[in-house]
Amino acid sequence: MSRRVGIEVSLAVAEAVGLCDVDVIAAYPITPQTHIVEHLSELVAEGHLDAEFIPVESEHSAMSACVGSSAAGARTFTSTSSQGYALMSEICYIASTLRLPIVMAVANRAISAPISIWNDHADLMYARDAGWIQLVSENGQEAVDLTFMAFRIAEDKRVSLPVQVNLDGFIMSHVIEPIFLPDAQEVKQFLPPFEPLLRLDPEKPITIGPVGMPDVYTEARKAHDEILKASKPIIGEVFDEFEKQFGRRYKIIETYKIEDAETVIVAMGSLSQTAATAIDAMRQRGVKVGMASIRLFRPFPAAELVEAIGKAKNLVLLDRATVFAGGEISGPVALEVKSALFDRGLSPKTANFLVGIGGRDVTGQNFEEMVERVVTAQKGDLPPYEFINVRE
Amino acid sequence: MGIASEALKNFKGFSLKNMPEVEPLSPGHRACQGCGEVLALRQAMKAIGSNVVVCSATGCMEIITSPFPQTAWRVPWIHVAFENAAAVVSGVEAAYKAMNRKKIINQPEVTFLAYGGDGATADIGLQALSGALERGHNFVYLCLDNEAYMNTGIQRSSSTPFGASTTTSPPGRKSSGQATWKKNLPKIAVAHGIPYVATASPAYPVDLMNKVKKASLVPGPAYVHIYSPCPTGWRCGLDESLEVARLAVETKVFPLYEVIDGKYFLSRKPSNPRPITAYFKPQRRFRHLKEDEVAGIQSIVDDEYNDLLCRCGI
Ligand SMILES: Cc1ncc(C[n+]2csc(CCOP(=O)(O)OP(=O)(O)O)c2C)c(N)n1
Ligand code: SF4
Ligand SMILES: [Mg+2]
Numbered sequence: 001m002s003r004r005v006g007i008e009v010s011l012a013v014a015e016a017v018g019l020c021d022v023d024v025i026a027a028y029p030i031t032p033q034t035h036i037v038e039h040l041s042e043l044v045a046e047g048h049l050d051a052e053f054i055p056v057e058s059e060h061s062a063m064s065a066c067v068g069s070s071a072a073g074a075r076t077f078t079s080t081s082s083q084g085y086a087l088m089s090e091i092c093y094i095a096s097t098l099r100l101p102i103v104m105a106v107a108n109r110a111i112s113a114p115i116s117i118w119n120d121h122a123d124l125m126y127a128r129d130a131g132w133i134q135l136v137s138e139n140g141q142e143a144v145d146l147t148f149m150a151f152r153i154a155e156d157k158r159v160s161l162p163v164q165v166n167l168d169g170f171i172m173s174h175v176i177e178p179i180f181l182p183d184a185q186e187v188k189q190f191l192p193p194f195e196p197l198l199r200l201d202p203e204k205p206i207t208i209g210p211v212g213m214p215d216v217y218t219e220a221r222k223a224h225d226e227i228l229k230a231s232k233p234i235i236g237e238v239f240d241e242f243e244k245q246f247g248r249r250y251k252i253i254e255t256y257k258i259e260d261a262e263t264v265i266v267a268m269g270s271l272s273q274t275a276a277t278a279i280d281a282m283r284q285r286g287v288k289v290g291m292a293s294i295r296l297f298r299p300f301p302a303a304e305l306v307e308a309i310g311k312a313k314n315l316v317l318l319d320r321a322t323v324f325a326g327g328e329i330s331g332p333v334a335l336e337v338k339s340a341l342f343d344r345g346l347s348p349k350t351a352n353f354l355v356g357i358g359g360r361d362v363t364g365q366n367f368e369e370m371v372e373r374v375v376t377a378q379k380g381d382l383p384p385y386e387f388i389n390v391r392e
Numbered sequence: 393m394g395i396a397s398e399a400l401k402n403f404k405g406f407s408l409k410n411m412p413e414v415e416p417l418s419p420g421h422r423a424c425q426g427c428g429e430v431l432a433l434r435q436a437m438k439a440i441g442s443n444v445v446v447c448s449a450t451g452c453m454e455i456i457t458s459p460f461p462q463t464a465w466r467v468p469w470i471h472v473a474f475e476n477a478a479a480v481v482s483g484v485e486a487a488y489k490a491m492n493r494k495k496i497i498n499q500p501e502v503t504f505l506a507y508g509g510d511g512a513t514a515d516i517g518l519q520a521l522s523g524a525l526e527r528g529h530n531f532v533y534l535c536l537d538n539e540a541y542m543n544t545g546i547q548r549s550s551s552t553p554f555g556a557s558t559t560t561s562p563p564g565r566k567s568s569g570q571a572t573w574k575k576n577l578p579k580i581a582v583a584h585g586i587p588y589v590a591t592a593s594p595a596y597p598v599d600l601m602n603k604v605k606k607a608s609l610v611p612g613p614a615y616v617h618i619y620s621p622c623p624t625g626w627r628c629g630l631d632e633s634l635e636v637a638r639l640a641v642e643t644k645v646f647p648l649y650e651v652i653d654g655k656y657f658l659s660r661k662p663s664n665p666r667p668i669t670a671y672f673k674p675q676r677r678f679r680h681l682k683e684d685e686v687a688g689i690q691s692i693v694d695d696e697y698n699d700l701l702c703r704c705g706i
Contacts, residue, residue: 054527073497200469220460
C-alpha cells in the first residue's frame, strides 16, 4: 500500500532508490544533492537497503565505479549536481555508448564561475549531448515516480541506456512535500529484477570498451543514436504502465490550459509550477495563455511538442541556463523548440527568456511580463533571447 | 600475524616445472616487437588464471589488445578511460560483493584486477588509485611501468627516470632530459597501509607470477609495480628488453621486493651490483648524459637502494 508522507524531496528520492532495491551506489557529496546520498548511506547503514555504498573520492570515480558496477550486472545508482557532473562528464559519455542502465538523480545547480550552489539548468544542459535519457521533474512526487520509471526504462532490454532524473536544486530537493511512497511489493511488481544484456562474467568472457577504428566508430555512434531514438515510445509505454499501476499520469510533454491558448509558455522543471499559477491569474483577466512543459529533454520529443504548441500564435520559450554563443542565437531549449517548428514549416512569434539563473527567483509577475512582451512585440523585433530579472 | 601473511601462509607458488598453461591474454595482439610490457602482462595473467574480471586503463596495453572486432582477451575485460581503472574495478568488486550477498549470483571466488601504465597510475589516475586502495576493495592493481606515455608517443611521466630523453623531456642546450626524480609509487602504495605491495620484472617470470598470485590471494587491495621495458620508447634493441630488465635489477635501479603487511622483504640481492652505466648503455634514451650527471644518478640510486636494504632490515 502506498502511504502519503510529509518528507523532504531528497529523502523521498533516496527512499525511492531504496525501494528499487539497488545493488550498488557510488556517489560523492555536492550541494544540493547531499541529502540524497546521505539518506542512502543511512538506509544501507541501518540495513534497510542491502547494497554496497561506495564512498568514492570524486564524481569522476563515482561514474567510473557505476560503469564497473553496471557492467558487472548490478542495479546501480548515483547522484550529483553541477561541478560534480562536470567532473564526471567524461565517463558519462562512455557509460551511455557502453549501454549501461545506470540511474542518476541530478539536483540541478548552476555551474561555476562564480561558484554558486543555487539552482539553474546549466548541468542539465551540460549533460544533454552525453547520450543519456534525461527526464525532468516538476515537483517531489514526480521526482520519486520518475526514479521508479527511470530504472524500468533504463533496464528495458530494448533501451539499455543510462537515465538522468533531474530535479531542481533547493527549490525541490530541500522542500518538504506530501508524497505518496509505494511499498516494496508494489515497486517490485512495477520493476522486474535487472537482467543485463551482457555482463562481466568469467563464465562468459566478453570484451567491453574496445578501440573503435574509423571503420567501426561511426557505426557504434549511429547504433547509440538509433537506440536513443527508439527509446521514446518505450518511455511512453512505461509512463502508461506506471499510470495503470499507480494512477498518476505522466506525459512526455505536459500541457496546461493549452487547448485555446494563443500564447504558450514552454517551460521545464519546477518553473512550470509557478507558470501554472501565473497562467491562472492571466486567464482570469481573459488572456488566452497556456503551457507546455518538457518532461523528456533527451531524446528530444519534437513531434509531441509541436503537436502541443503548433497552433499557438506566440511562444514564450524559457531557458534556465546561460548560453555563450555570441548572442545571435537563442538559448538551448529555445533552439530545440525552434528547430522542431522550423522542420515542420511553422514560424510563430517567439521570445526566449533566460530566467532563474543561479538561484534568481522567478515570480508570477515575471511570467505576466514575458507573455505581455511576446504578445505586444512585432514579429522580427524580438532579440534571440533576453535575460529576465537582471540588474543593469 | 597480519592479514596478508595469514592468507599466504600455505602459499606454494609457481616454478619452472609447474607453469600454468592458461593464457588469458592470447597471442596475436598488436604490441611492438620485443614489447616487455605485454610480456609482463601475459605473465601476470597466467598467474591469475581465468576466474577474473580485468579493468584496463587507456594506454598501450589497451590499444594493442582490443581493436574491435578483435580482442586478445579470453577473460572478461573492460576498458573505460585513461585515469579510472581503479575506480572501475571498485565498482565491479562492489557489484560482485552485493550480488553474491543478495544471492543474485553465486561467484564468490572471482579475482578483480585493474592495470594501467605508469602515466595512468602515477599521474592522471593516482587519485582514483589512492581512493580505491584507501577504501579497501578486494582487488589487484598492476602498474605496468615503461617509464613514459608510450601510447601517445613517448612523453614523460612522473615515473620517467631522471635524465631520460622523452618527447616532452628532450635533452638540449638547456636540458639534460627528464629533470625530476622518478616518483616512488610502491612507497605511495605502502603508505596506504594495504596488505600487499611488490615490485616485479618480466626478466624474473617466476618471481613476477608468484607476486601477482600472492596479490590475488590476500584479502583487500594489493599493488604490484611491474618494470616494463619498451624498446620503442627506450630506444634499445628489439631483442634487448629482457636484458635491460635484468640489468635494471643488477644495477639496483629497479630492486625487487615485497611489502607484506607493511614489512619489507628483498626478493633478490644482486651479489655483485654493476654500475649504472651498464644499464644505460643499451638504451639510447640515456645516451646524452654526461659523466658527472651519470655519477650524480649513481649516488642517488645507491642511496635509495641502501634505504631499501635498511627497510628490509638488511
Ligand atoms: C583524459 C585523457 N587524457 C589524455 C589521454 C591521452 N592518452 C592516452 S594513453 C596516454 C598515455 C599512456 O601512458 P601510460 O599510462 O604510461 O601507458 P603506456 O601507453 O605507456 O603503456 C595518454 C596521454 C586520454 N586518453 N585521456
Ligand atoms: S610502445 Fe612500448 S609499451 Fe607500447 S606496445 Fe610498443 S613496445 Fe610495448
Ligand atoms: Mg607508460
